[in-house]
Amino acid sequence: MNPDLCELLANDGFLRCYLTDTAGSPVDEISCEEQGNREDISVQLPDGEQVILQKVTIRKQGYVVVEVEDEDTLCVSEPIPFCFFEYVILCAPAGTEVVCSVTEFDCQACVNCLDGAFESLDINFLICQSIQTVADVLVEHEVGFCLPRDVIVPDRCSFTMPNQCPVIFPGQMIDLEVNSKDTLENECSTSTVSPTLAQVQEVACLSVMRVYDWIVQQSDFKKTIPAGDVEFSCSPCDIHLFVPADILCDRFLSGKVICGDIDPVEGAEVTFRAEPAIVDFTPDSVFTDEFGNFEVEAIVPAVTEPTDVVITAETTVNGQMVSTSLPTIVQCLADPCIIELFSTEQIFCDGFVDGRVRCDGRVIEGAVVTLESSDPAVTFDPNPVLTGSHGNYFAGVTVADETPPTLITITASTTVEGQMISASVEILVECDSPCP
Numbered sequence: 001m002n003p004d005l006c007e008l009l010a011n012d013g014f015l016r017c018y019l020t021d022t023a024g025s026p027v028d029e030i031s032c033e034e035q036g037n038r039e040d041i042s043v044q045l046p047d048g049e050q051v052i053l054q055k056v057t058i059r060k061q062g063y064v065v066v067e068v069e070d071e072d073t074l075c076v077s078e079p080i081p082f083c084f085f086e087y088v089i090l091c092a093p094a095g096t097e098v099v100c101s102v103t104e105f106d107c108q109a110c111v112n113c114l115d116g117a118f119e120s121l122d123i124n125f126l127i128c129q130s131i132q133t134v135a136d137v138l139v140e141h142e143v144g145f146c147l148p149r150d151v152i153v154p155d156r157c158s159f160t161m162p163n164q165c166p167v168i169f170p171g172q173m174i175d176l177e178v179n180s181k182d183t184l185e186n187e188c189s190t191s192t193v194s195p196t197l198a199q200v201q202e203v204a205c206l207s208v209m210r211v212y213d214w215i216v217q218q219s220d221f222k223k224t225i226p227a228g229d230v231e232f233s234c235s236p237c238d239i240h241l242f243v244p245a246d247i248l249c250d251r252f253l254s255g256k257v258i259c260g261d262i263d264p265v266e267g268a269e270v271t272f273r274a275e276p277a278i279v280d281f282t283p284d285s286v287f288t289d290e291f292g293n294f295e296v297e298a299i300v301p302a303v304t305e306p307t308d309v310v311i312t313a314e315t316t317v318n319g320q321m322v323s324t325s326l327p328t329i330v331q332c333l334a335d336p337c338i339i340e341l342f343s344t345e346q347i348f349c350d351g352f353v354d355g356r357v358r359c360d361g362r363v364i365e366g367a368v369v370t371l372e373s374s375d376p377a378v379t380f381d382p383n384p385v386l387t388g389s390h391g392n393y394f395a396g397v398t399v400a401d402e403t404p405p406t407l408i409t410i411t412a413s414t415t416v417e418g419q420m421i422s423a424s425v426e427i428l429v430e431c432d433s434p435c436p
Contacts, residue, residue, distance in 0.1 A: 004116075005118045006111065009111060009113075013069055015068055019063070023079070026065075032100035033098075053092075055088075059083065061083035062081075063081050063082070064079070064107050065078075066232075068111065068232065073259065077230055080223075080230060082221075082223055091212050095135055096212050099132045103129065104126075120225060131215050131216075135210055135212065140204075141206055143203075239255060239256070240255050241253065241313045245328060247328055249299070249332040251298050253298050257315055264292025269316075271284065272284075272285075273312050278301065281299070337358070337416045339367075339423045341410070343397075346429070348430055351399075352396050354395070357369065363389075366386055367391070367415075368386060373409070377400040378408055387414075399431040400431060407426060408428075409425070
């Protein structure tokens, strides 16, 4: 059953129509092709001449989707098929092919209501198309063969004898200079390009596409669909909830309230419950911010074994109750808190220790950690030490002068949620000579 589309439009809603494929995904092209046989008809041209042309049937088909949306709800139709036939007069003799392409497409939808009830849907189509009749033909064309030219060789080195010094060179050397220059000029002659061969002509046959006829036209179509023949699915207001796969003692949960998959809802009151009811929520209810977001703390009681739980968040928007439920595993074991202590295997005169305090994955800030050594020659600074925002602590270690190699035990302890916890490590310390 379709939702009340007429009420959506009455609430300042609007309509959209767009081209899609069979799955409803937007596309840019539709099918446009020749259908059936051609029919010869006699047509009188403007100059009075009678000619035989062809009556060609063109089929255009595809799918469209119609959306109806107001500020709270978005309704989307199933893909609606359309198929239209029209006749065009072309010069399309036997052997030619009709090529059709849609250059522009537009659709406008109208929801028809009677006494506030959805009666039918009208869709008006505007299609601009380019239709050609073409055929492959052989064209005779006179062409010339392209012959390679001779390679152009640049001038070789030109040689010029320098002026002679008659004091050093005897006069007969002048004749040698001239003879040498003549010899070099003969040897270093400039190459010439051989005459270009006569161009050879030939007739070539080329296969090309010839356009016999071409029209561009706009077509308008209308499709009316009864309300019972078109289905709309709506995405009204919804609540999204993000829950981890498991919750150890406590965890913050978050979510968002939106309408129509796009608009956040501000000020919606969200309440929570768990099934079985072994999880507490703080606070009991929360309100969404300007972005539709909310956050709540889920607390698991102590001594809770791993348990499958379904957590539900629900709210009311515009008088409509919406909710979301997600499964998780909750637990909070009887002895959940631990303290960790780390150190190097050996400390010479001075070093450090560090660690962390946590309870089932929750870091504990502000815990007072006391450090002790089995040998009074080893001291700590500071001691005690407070854990930081990540549950970590750090303290320096000082070994007294003239301490021989000694295996000692360092212990860190604290009290968390009324429970005393501790951890110990063994390390080798020494400081045989005074530290610089």
